[in-house]
Amino acid sequence: MAVACGRVWWDEPVTAEDSARRRDTGAASARSLLLTLLGEFVLPHDAQAWTGALVSGLAEVGVEEKAARQALARTAAEGLLESRRDGRRVRWSLTPTGSQLLREGAARIYGFRWQPQAWDGSWLVLAVSVPETQRQLRHRLRTRLTWAGLGSPMPGLWVSTDTGKQAEVAAVVDELGVDAFSFTGPFGVVGDEQRVVRQAWALDDVEQRYRDFIAAHTGVRAPSPAAAFRAQVRLVQEWRRFPFLDPALPAELLPRTWPGGPAADLFRRRHDAWHAAAQGHWETLSSEAAARL
Numbered sequence: 469m470a471v472a473c474g475r476v477w478w479d480e481p482v483t484a485e486d487s488a489r490r491r492d493t494g495a496a497s498a499r500s501l502l503l504t505l506l507g508e509f510v511l512p513h514d515a516q517a518w519t520g521a522l523v524s525g526l527a528e529v530g531v532e533e534k535a536a537r538q539a540l541a542r543t544a545a546e547g548l549l550e551s552r553r554d555g556r557r558v559r560w561s562l563t564p565t566g567s568q569l570l571r572e573g574a575a576r577i578y579g580f581r582w583q584p585q586a587w588d589g590s591w592l593v594l595a596v597s598v599p600e601t602q603r604q605l606r607h608r609l610r611t612r613l614t615w616a617g618l619g620s621p622m623p624g625l626w627v628s629t630d631t632g633k634q635a636e637v638a639a640v641v642d643e644l645g646v647d648a649f650s651f652t653g654p655f656g657v658v659g660d661e662q663r664v665v666r667q668a669w670a671l672d673d674v675e676q677r678y679r680d681f682i683a684a685h686t687g688v689r690a691p692s693p694a695a696a697f698r699a700q701v702r703l704v705q706e707w708r709r710f711p712f713l714d715p716a717l718p719a720e721l722l723p724r725t726w727p728g729g730p731a732a733d734l735f736r737r738r739h740d741a742w743h744a745a746a747q748g749h750w751e752t753l754s755s756e757a758a759a760r761l
Contacts, residue, residue: 498531498539504705506549506562507570507577509750516552516561520757525750528694529701557760573708580711580732587629587718589654594618594626594637596648605644612640617715619668627668629717665721674713678727681706685738693752696745703742707735 505525510517519540526536540560543549548566551558562570594613598606610620616636618626628637631652641648655661665671685703690696714728722728 498526498535499542501526501529501531501701501705502536502539502543503548503570504701504708506543506566507574508700508704509747511562511567511570511574514567516559517754518757519558519560520760521750521753522560524753524757525697525701528698529705557757576711577704577708580714585716585718587720589720590629590631590652591655592618592628592631592633592637592650592652594641594648594650596624596626596641596646598646605646609640609644609646612644613637615712616640619665619715621664621667627664628715629721662721665717669715669717670713671717671722674710675723675727677710677713678731681710681731682727682734685734688738690742690745693745693749696742697749700739700742700746703735703738 502522505522506517509525519537522540523533523536526539527533531539540549543566544551544560547563548569549560550563551560553559596609598609600606613620613626616628616633617630618628618633618637620626626637634650634652637650655664684706688699690699710728710731719726
């Protein structure tokens, strides 16, 4: 579970120090896939969903029934879902908190389009001090600053190429009550700018993830509504991590062959192509669940 702006979030941002570890963790969790289903098929219609529909939908992407039910219980315990019994069946709906968080997530996920940004060479630099003994506070600070797209090239120092994030960073510092100061300006004569980038962000890992995404979804066909549903869930599940992984650095600091743009174009094309059929299959699952005794 992650915290963003003091609230539960879909996934905790990945930093350079743990990115490689997460890349080797295997299949997506049942809860993570459940949140993708809720965000893609339940949230857009402000709808409710039967347990049977959610369990069946998760089964189609490889989640066993026991794990699916546990994911529902866990998500409800976190305050994102609430249930209402109708005879022997249970209907789930998003809580106001759940709806708000999924809408914020959807805006970031579907609004994320990597493209070169004009950059004047200025950096935002934040120096912050948190005692080693305050591990929970250090973790919250790291999570919040990573969420904002900052990277940490060395302990106590955070950087961003987007000086427009000053207000957001100031809000984090004020809310957490940490000792910090910041400044903006061009890179100085000491040190190597590219080395700072490499130390602050796991760009090699992000680049490989983009290439893996392109390879996995290029040439995929969805000849039926059920196939479109499965393909759409996997597409969104994999893509939704990129807004948290990719700090959207200016082109001057990236390799010429950076695959972010082609990956974003592929996501948009595939999502548009599968959307109607996938939504239709979800409606079928919902109807079948409603018809069961």
